[in-house]
Amino acid sequence: MLRQAGVKVTQPRLRVLSCLLEAQAALSHAEIESWLSAEDAGELDRVTLYRVLDSLVGCGIASRSLDARGVFRFMLKSMQLAHAEHAHFHCQRCGRVFCVASMPVPTPSLPTGFVGISVALEISGLCPPCA
Ligand SMILES: [Zn+2]
Ligand SMILES: [Zn+2]
Numbered sequence: 001m002l003r004q005a006g007v008k009v010t011q012p013r014l015r016v017l018s019c020l021l022e023a024q025a026a027l028s029h030a031e032i033e034s035w036l037s038a039e040d041a042g043e044l045d046r047v048t049l050y051r052v053l054d055s056l057v058g059c060g061i062a063s064r065s066l067d068a069r070g071v072f073r074f075m076l077k078s079m080q081l082a083h084a085e086h087a088h089f090h091c092q093r094c095g096r097v098f099c100v101a102s103m104p105v106p107t108p109s110l111p112t113g114f115v116g117i118s119v120a121l122e123i124s125g126l127c128p129p130c131a
Pocket of ligand 1: 091092093094095096126127128129130131
């Protein structure tokens with residue numbers, strides 16, 4: 001993926017990339033940090049992590065979006081397409097985002113002349129442990 005995107009393959013990039021590949025949801029800086037620190041290779045310093053995430057977003061492998069709490073979350077672009085097909089539940093207390101695979105995103109019927117490009121369905125509330 002890194003070679004295809006035209007960026008140098010480095011150990012930190014590989015580690016962050018595999019973390020994003022394994023993750024089922026969009027991860028924040030803090031979540032990626034704690035994920036990496038649990039690995040045998042140890043944690044990545046914060047500056048390196050920020051640079052790696054910037055480069056992954058810059059070359060188009062990952063995307064960055066602000067969640068409802070104003071926290072940046074990172075996800076692979078390829079995964080984002082799959083996630084665009086179902087609704088998401090955002091917990092207002094713990095900030096976690098859950099996939100609601102049983103709830104497909106409806107295709108809106110737009111007035112003449114409008115061209116829809118993307119539709120997202122996000123439900124806010126409290127997840128079971130928080131509720
Ligand atoms: Zn919660
Ligand atoms: Zn999803």
